[in-house]
Amino acid sequence: MNVPFVDLVSQYQGLKDQIVPALENIMGKAQFIMGQDMRLFEQEFATYCTTEYAISVDSGTSALELTLRAFNIGAGDEVITVANTFIATTLAISATGAKPVLVDINPETYNIDATKIEAAITRRTRAIMPVHLYGQPADMDAITKIARNHDLLVIEDACQAHGAQYKGRLTGSLGDAAAFSFYPGKNLGAYGDGGAVVTNNAKVAERLTLLRDYGQKQKYQHLIKGYNRRLDTLQAAVLRAKLPHLNDWNSARRQCAARYNEELKDSDVVLPVDADFAESVYHLYVIRVQKRDQLLAHLQSKGVSAGIHYPIPIHMQPAYEDLGYQKGDFPITEKFADEIISLPMYAELGKDQITYVVSTINEFINNQPRS
Numbered sequence: 001m002n003v004p005f006v007d008l009v010s011q012y013q014g015l016k017d018q019i020v021p022a023l024e025n026i027m028g029k030a031q032f033i034m035g036q037d038m039r040l041f042e043q044e045f046a047t048y049c050t051t052e053y054a055i056s057v058d059s060g061t062s063a064l065e066l067t068l069r070a071f072n073i074g075a076g077d078e079v080i081t082v083a084n085t086f087i088a089t090t091l092a093i094s095a096t097g098a099k100p101v102l103v104d105i106n107p108e109t110y111n112i113d114a115t116k117i118e119a120a121i122t123r124r125t126r127a128i129m130p131v132h133l134y135g136q137p138a139d140m141d142a143i144t145k146i147a148r149n150h151d152l153l154v155i156e157d158a159c160q161a162h163g164a165q166y167k168g169r170l171t172g173s174l175g176d177a178a179a180f181s182f183y184p185g186k187n188l189g190a191y192g193d194g195g196a197v198v199t200n201n202a203k204v205a206e207r208l209t210l211l212r213d214y215g216q217k218q219k220y221q222h223l224i225k226g227y228n229r230r231l232d233t234l235q236a237a238v239l240r241a242k243l244p245h246l247n248d249w250n251s252a253r254r255q256c257a258a259r260y261n262e263e264l265k266d267s268d269v270v271l272p273v274d275a276d277f278a279e280s281v282y283h284l285y286v287i288r289v290q291k292r293d294q295l296l297a298h299l300q301s302k303g304v305s306a307g308i309h310y311p312i313p314i315h316m317q318p319a320y321e322d323l324g325y326q327k328g329d330f331p332i333t334e335k336f337a338d339e340i341i342s343l344p345m346y347a348e349l350g351k352d353q354i355t356y357v358v359s360t361i362n363e364f365i366n367n368q369p370r371s
């Protein structure tokens with residue numbers, strides 16, 4: 001049996017009848033840039049996130065970077081985030097000229113350990129950027145409390161958490177602003193790159209519309225020095241066709257996670273835990289095992305595609321040598337980086353496929369010599 005890591009082809013087969021005419025309509029009108037579907041998607045995504053505004057952009061990385069810029073964060077400033085994340089989180093901070101300051105993770109949730117944030121605050125700190133990694137919300141009440149006490153902004157990296165909930169409230173609505181990615185493999189994915197910022201702050205929303213479009217409100221009248229970071233109308237049309245399905249896909253992912261949990265409960269692996277405050281949307285289903293690299297190779301040899309998110313923590317990346325961190329600075333992140341493995345996860349993943357993945361894992365574990 002072959003089990004892919006994600007299966008965007010079977011999702012497309014089911015949506016073809018909606019997507020193809022929408023794309024043809026745009027091409028027929030040649031409304032490629034800032035077309036009607038872009039505006040409509042922004043309204044629909046803001047409604048989905050229960051926020052006042054959504055500003056579409058060309059990627060999740062741009063969404064993060066332009067949000068920081070909209071809040072005038074840049075050179076000389078520090079932004080606190082987490083050592084266990086995708087590099088885009090810190091690249092967005094660095095792109096503004098600000099310095100990423102890292103914090104270790106909570107070993108239960110794999111998200112930023114809120115109890116370690118205060119020690120990372122300096123007089124240069126402007127914002128905390130929690131990442132809702134793997135689709136599970138970070139502990140936002142604890143983070144917001146610290147931010148309030150120190151007069152800091154909270155900018156959510158919600159790039160893996162479309163539709164996830166924290167104490168019944170949607171990610172994206174929990175901080176001062178939030179960034180989403182519509183990279184094809186995300187829970188809500190375009191057919192290319194895309195992203196959005198959501199916020200209730202009218203001024204920041206206004207600034208973001210300028211920043212993404214050459215700093216102009218009217219053509220050729222440039223109020224600030226902006227960028228070209230717009231979402232293609234074609235991508236917006238794809239996202240509009242997909243958004244109504246997002247909740248169903250997320251529930252299907254949660255069911256797949258529950259099935260994995262059940263089938264793996266007697267295996268010698270560490271299962272993911274839904275924090276009591278969280279409803280994860282399982283962008284990734286991540287377990288921990290000993291001999292991770294061998295398991296990965298075994299799965300691959302049996303037709304199962306698995307992944308590692310992420311094998312090298314931010315502070316151990318050559319790109320971030322300049323931050324001056326050492327091995328040992330974030331011990332939980334470092335330990336987990338050697339043990340985590342992400343199993344196939346997508347809404348269409350079948351029962352028999354999960355059973356096959358689990359039996360392939362068990363086959364590997366049971367063939368290990370006892371230690």
Ligand SMILES: *Cc1c(COP(=O)(O)O)cnc(C)c1O
Nearest residue numbers: 059060061086088089159181183
């Ligand atoms: C995907 C992702 C991003 C970046 O999004 P892109 O659309 O790929 O630029 C940022 N942060 C996290 C946690 C992500 O998973």
